[in-house]
Amino acid sequence: MPSPPSTDSVANEDSLVIGDVASSLVVRELARAAPTLDSEQRLLDVLNACNRALYGIAAEQPMLTAMGTTVAGVLLISDQVFAFNVGDSRVYTHGPDGLQQVSVDDSPALAPGQEHTVIVTQTLGGGLTYTDVEPHVAAFPQSVAVRWLVCSDGLSDLVRDETLSALLDESEDNRAAFGLWKAAMEAGGHDNVTLALVRVAE
Numbered sequence: 405m406p407s408p409p410s411t412d413s414v415a416n417e418d419s420l421v422i423g424d425v426a427s428s429l430v431v432r433e434l435a436r437a438a439p440t441l442d443s444e445q446r447l448l449d450v451l452n453a454c455n456r457a458l459y460g461i462a463a464e465q466p467m468l469t470a471m472g473t474t475v476a477g478v479l480l481i482s483d484q485v486f487a488f489n490v491g492d493s494r495v496y497t498h499g500p501d502g503l504q505q506v507s508v509d510d511s512p513a514l515a516p517g518q519e520h521t522v523i524v525t526q527t528l529g530g531g532l533t534y535t536d537v538e539p540h541v542a543a544f545p546q547s548v549a550v551r552w553l554v555c556s557d558g559l560s561d562l563v564r565d566e567t568l569s570a571l572l573d574e575s576e577d578n579r580a581a582f583g584l585w586k587a588a589m590e591a592g593g594h595d596n597v598t599l600a601l602v603r604v605a606e
Contacts, residue, residue, distance in 0.1 A: 426473040426529050429461070430454045434477070441479055444486055444541050451475070451490065451528070451539045458529030472530020476507055478552045478602050485552070485604075488541045491527045492557045493598075496568070499550035503569035508540040520561045551577075552602040553584070558595035563587045577601050 437450045454475075462468045474491025487495040489507040497504050510526035524530075526537055544550075551572065560568075567587060574580040581601050588597045 425461075425468060426458055426471045429457060430473055430475050430528055433457065434475075442481060444543065447479055447486060447488060447541060448539055451488070452537060455490075455528045455537045456534075459531075459534045462529065470530060470532055472527040474510075474524065474527055474556070476554050476556075477600075478554060480546065480602075480604065483546050485544045485546055486541055487544065487552070488539055490537055490539050491524050492560075494553075494555055494557070494560050496553040496555075497544070497550050498553060498569065498572040499547065503565055503572065505565075506542055506544070510540075520557070546604045548604050548606045550603070553599065554602065555584075555599040556596050558593070558597035559584060559588045559599055561595065562591035562593070577603070 433454050434450065437446075441447055441450065458472060462471055474489070474493040476489035476491075476493035476495050477487075478495060479486040479488065487506045489495060490510065492509050492511050493507070494505060494509070495507040497506055510524055511521050512523055512525060514521060528537060553568070553572065563571075563584070568584065571583040571587060572580055574583060581599060584599055585597055
């Protein structure tokens with residue numbers, strides 16, 4: 405069972421709507437493939453198919469050239485959880501060991517004193533010519549003691565890890581999710597803020 409994925413548009417300057425097309429396609433394809441997502445390899449296959457589909461659409465419709473999106477999510481299979489991402493959308497765990505980022509940012513190394521960057525080194529789609537992607541996937545055992553936060557950089561860039569962790573100490577999921585969203589809004593909310601909280605039921 406996949407979580408609602410977090411996506412973040414990568415559009416050319418003509419229209420942010422172009423990026424929304426990319427995000428919508430990836431979410432739709434992941435949802436359509438959900439019943440068949442039974443392994444890490446199948447997840448990788450679907451993410452790569454999304455990448456090919458975005459480039460295919462852009463080739464047929466020049467106004468959509470260079471449209472792309474990041475993606476992150478978790479996939480629950482049997483007794484495992486697969487955390488995945490392409491781009492700078494993130495997956496965190498929060499539990500007895502505190503907050504831990506388990507996704508990999510596709511971004512260049514930060515300069516001393518730099519907290520974040522808008523540069524993304526890998527996305528689904530987003531290039532002028534076709535480029536393969538290498539999705540990041542990591543496997544973890546399922547645990548009722550851990551909650552998963554999937555989010556766009558509209559949250560992670562604006563809200564520090566210690567604040568994320570403190571807000572996730574709230575055990576009620578709806579309140580925790582609202583608190584995270586509110587913190588991003590109070591910090592400026594200048595980017596897409598998408599988030600999902602996922603847990604394994606007892």
